[in-house]
Amino acid sequence: MKDENVLKRLRIIEGHLKGIIRMVEEDTxxxxxxxxVQAVEAALNKVSAQILEGHLNSCVITAVQGEDPAERQRVLKEVLEVFETSTKV
Amino acid sequence: MKDENVLKRLRIIEGHLKGIIRMVEEDTxxxxxxxxVQAVEAALNKVSAQILEGHLNSCVITAVQGEDPAERQRVLKEVLEVFETSTKV
Amino acid sequence: MKDENVLKRLRIIEGHLKGIIRMVEEDTxxxxxxxxVQAVEAALNKVSAQILEGHLNSCVITAVQGEDPAERQRVLKEVLEVFETSTKV
Amino acid sequence: MKDENVLKRLRIIEGHLKGIIRMVEEDTxxxxxxxxVQAVEAALNKVSAQILEGHLNSCVITAVQGEDPAERQRVLKEVLEVFETSTKV
Known part of the structure; x- marks a missing residue:
């Protein structure tokens, strides 16, 4: 899922995190x-949502329309799991 | 999506919430x-996940396998939206 | 901490939850x-914040200004714990 | 609040984030x-909690025991605000 937009966001977040490390080094x-830190988490939530959007519109459609019921179940279960984790982080 | 299991969980949560109201009335x-309150939220997260599981395995499969691309988009967009909201509550 | 404002909010949330139970019964x-369910969680977050605000401005001040270091530690640790839990629900 | 332990955790998270960027570049x-991404968020929550713990046991105690009621209010309000934000990210 090489997605330039996702990459760009992640690199901005990396810069943000480096800034936080500097803040701690300078006793902010x-x-x-x-x-x-909370702002970085909000940005990471947006990245996750963006990746999930791409996933729903590609892999999930392919799997659900495919012939393999086990694969379909696997893919839908993964979507459920990322939802469950998102309520805990 | 009348789901007896979901209903049972929601009624337990209702009892839990009544207990919290009593606690506040009694100056706990x-x-x-x-x-x-946080325990009730964790329980509500589980209910949401359970409802979403049923939804993925019924409406989402039907829509994604169906003939209507607009309906498919609508259903996948809703899944994305509940994910996005879950990162904010 | 009998707080009429908190009680009022909790009773509104109770009504909201009853409405959700009805929705499930009616196959919404x-x-x-x-x-x-997510709206109820957001409302519960606001109640928690309101209760915490009262707690910080009463018990926490009393304990931190008090003579007992163990009590002070206990009260500050509790605040930390509700923060930690809030990142998980 | 230069805290070597916090710095260490943040640098590990930075490495983790770089790994995620590589994953996206390699079409994982x-x-x-x-x-x-969710693992990084969980790790950031732990860092926040650790920083808050240090803050409660230093600045908050100083401000609450101090003579300036406005400063005390300010510090307690900040704690409330990070709690409120934590329920939203």
Whole structure:
């Protein structure tokens, strides 16, 4: 799923994370650091949603329309699992 | 999607919530109330996952295998939206 | 911590939850049910925040200004724990 | 709040994120990428909790025991805000 848009977002997040590391190295006020960590998490949620969107519109359609019921079940179960994890992180 | 298992879980959660209301009426220690509220949220997450599981294995399969591309898009978009919301609540 | 405002919110949430149970009994479309469950979770998050606000401005201040270091540690640890749980539900 | 332990965790997360970028560059299966993104989010939650713990045991105690009521309110409000945000990311 090489997706230039996803890559671009992830590299921005990487830069954001490097900035947080610098903040901690420079003894920045704790709450400001936590706020930036939370901003990174919000950005990661958006990346996940974007990847999932691509996945639903490609692999999920292929598997659900395919002939193999086990593969269909596997793919739908994975979607359910990422949903379940998303309620816990 | 009348699902007796989902209904049973929701009624247990309703009882749990009534218990929390009673706790607040009786001036229970704040942190104990918050913990119970968080337990109700965890239980609601499980209900959502269970409903989504049924949905993926019925409506989503039907729509994705169906002839109507607009309906397929609509159904997949809804799955994406519940995922996006789950990262925010 | 009998708080009329918290009680009022919790009773509204109870009504909301009863509505969800009715939706499931009447076979409402799965996604609409999930959306309502997520709305209840968002409302519960607001209640938790409101209770925590009261707690910080009363018990936490009392404990931190008090003479007992063990009690102070206990109260601050509880605040940390509700934060940790909030990242998981 | 230069905290070597926090820094160490953040650098591990940075490495993890670089690994995810590589996964996307190499067209790794979408769901495997999402799972790694969610693992990074869980790790960030732990870092936030660790930073908050240090904050509660230093700045919060100082401010709450201090003479300035406005400063005390400010510090407690910040704790509430990071809690509120944590329920949304």
């Amino acid at each position: 006020y704790c709450i400001d650091v936590i706020r930036q | 220690y704040c942190i104990d109330v918050i913990r119970q | 479309y799965c996604i609409d049910v999930i959306r309502q | 299966y979408c769901i495997d990428v999402i799972r790694q």
